[in-house]
Structures are given as C-alpha cells and as structure tokens.
Amino acid sequence: MAEKPVWEQIGSGFVQHYYQQFDTDRVKLADLYTDASCLTWEGEGFQGKNAIMTKLSSLPFRSIQHIITAQDHQPTPDSCVMSMVMGQLKADEDQVMGFQQVFLLKNIDNKWICTNDMFRLALHNFGA
Amino acid sequence: MAEKPVWEQIGSGFVQHYYQQFDTDRVKLADLYTDASCLTWEGEGFQGKNAIMTKLSSLPFRSIQHIITAQDHQPTPDSCVMSMVMGQLKADEDQVMGFQQVFLLKNIDNKWICTNDMFRLALHNFGA
Numbered sequence: 001m002a003e004k005p006v007w008e009q010i011g012s013g014f015v016q017h018y019y020q021q022f023d024t025d026r027v028k029l030a031d032l033y034t035d036a037s038c039l040t041w042e043g044e045g046f047q048g049k050n051a052i053m054t055k056l057s058s059l060p061f062r063s064i065q066h067i068i069t070a071q072d073h074q075p076t077p078d079s080c081v082m083s084m085v086m087g088q089l090k091a092d093e094d095q096v097m098g099f100q101q102v103f104l105l106k107n108i109d110n111k112w113i114c115t116n117d118m119f120r121l122a123l124h125n126f127g128a
Numbered sequence: 129m130a131e132k133p134v135w136e137q138i139g140s141g142f143v144q145h146y147y148q149q150f151d152t153d154r155v156k157l158a159d160l161y162t163d164a165s166c167l168t169w170e171g172e173g174f175q176g177k178n179a180i181m182t183k184l185s186s187l188p189f190r191s192i193q194h195i196i197t198a199q200d201h202q203p204t205p206d207s208c209v210m211s212m213v214m215g216q217l218k219a220d221e222d223q224v225m226g227f228q229q230v231f232l233l234k235n236i237d238n239k240w241i242c243t244n245d246m247f248r249l250a251l252h253n254f255g256a
C-alpha cells in the first residue's frame with residue numbers, strides 16, 4: 001500500500017492530536033500556538049497564544065467530545081500544511097452539533113505549529 | 129465606521145468574485161488559479177490550473193446558485209490570506225445543500241491568486 005503523502009501525515013497527525021487534547025485537557029493546546037497565531041471562533045477573532053487559550057479555556061462546557069467525519073490536507077507554496085476538518089461534537093448534555101474547522105500549520109524550530117485556526121458550528125450552513 | 133482590515137477586504141472581495149463567477153460562467157475561474165494551485169473537491173485532489181478547471185467544468189449540473197451564510201478571513205505569517213466560507217448551494221432542481229470551502233490566497237505579480245482550495249458538502253458533518 002502506498003504511503004500517504006507527507007503533508008497528509010502531518011495534517012492528520014495534528015488533527016488527531018488536537019481533538020484528543022481538546023477532549024481530555026484543552027489547556028494543553030497552548031503548546032500548538034505561538035504569540036503570532038490567529039484564531040477565529042464563531043466569527044470572533046483572537047491573536048496570540050494567551051488570547052487564544054483564554055478563549056478556549058472559557059468555553060462554557062465541562063465535557064466535550066469531537067468526532068471527525070471528513071478531513072482534507074494540502075501542502076501550500078510556503079511549505080505549510082492546510083487542513084480542513086468536518087465533524088460532530090457533543091458538549092455536556094447538549095444535542096450533537098456539526099462543526100467545521102481549518103488549520104494552517106507551519107514548521108517552526110522543528111515543530112508543527114498552528115498559525116491560523118478558524119472554527120464554526122455547522123448551523124451557519126443553514127442560517128441566514 | 130472603522131474600515132475592515134485589509135486581509136478581510138481581500139478575502140471577502142475574492143469570495144464574492146469567486147461565487148459570482150462560479151454561478152454565471154465558471155470557466156472564467158481559471159484566472160484565479162496557477163499551475164501550482166491545489167484543489168481538493170469532496171476529498172479528491174487536483175493540482176494545477178488545467179486539472180482544476182477540467183474538474184470544475186465537468187461538474188454535472190447546468191445551473192448553480194451559491195448563498196454565503198458566514199465567512200472568516202485571517203492574515204497568515206507568509207503574507208497570504210486564508211478564508212473559510214459556509215453556505216448553501218442549489219444545483220439545477222436538486223434540494224438545497226450546505227457546503228464549506230476554504231481558500232488560501234497569495235499575492236503573485238500584484239494579483240491575488242488561489243493557491244489552495246478545499247470544498248466539501250455539509251453532509252460530511254452528519255455522515256460517518
């Protein structure tokens with residue numbers, strides 16, 4: 001069986017790690033961002049590891065579980081990896097919701113860092 | 129009223145132009161790609177303007193209409209703009225479907241080019 005392209009290994013490895021951390025102990029996601037990273041969460045913008053972690057830590061649920069239903073990865077001209085994720089999440093006892101998220105990953109000091117992150121609940125596909 | 133940040137103007141301008149062209153005469157989308165551009169369409173990969181345009185031209189509908197319900201834009205460390213779009217589309221007489229799409233835009237020779245493009249129907253949020 002042919003090996004997956006390297007960018008797909010990088011992207012899918014990051015995605016697996018990200019949601020595993022998010023679901024078990026999301027304060028550890030700090031390691032994946034730098035002070036230049038950008039997050040847009042449901043249309044609201046945050047820049048830098050501290051602002052991003054303050055936002056992620058303050059999300060109003062005790063437990064969350066993500067299931068990934070589709071993911072795509074591409075290499076970019078600047079040697080980054082772009083990853084798009086579709087999935088479902090369940091927060092506490094709320095109903096299951098669809099979501100989509102995009103990551104841009106850059107190799108900095110031999111580590112793949114998330115420089116850009118955008119998250120939206122899937123309800124935006126159906127709202128006006 | 130404060131002006132929008134420049135990357136948001138670039139991203140939202142591209143998005144408006146892209147879907148307008150897609151809905152009226154999608155062969156003209158060729159101008160937005162280069163021979164290094166990547167498209168992942170429903171999980172299938174295409175590289176280069178020719179392969180991308182062959183795919184987009186062969187999509188099996190006569191008419192299509194996109195409605196954008198949410199869009200986010202960010203600047204990237206390599207002076208690109210990343211844009212995530214959520215919306216709905218109606219192809220011919222099919223039922224309305226949700227979709228999500230991501231673009232990475234790079235300024236090449238004073239023109240904003242799409243180097244990376246990923247498209248998925250929103251049904252992937254709900255399938256396994």
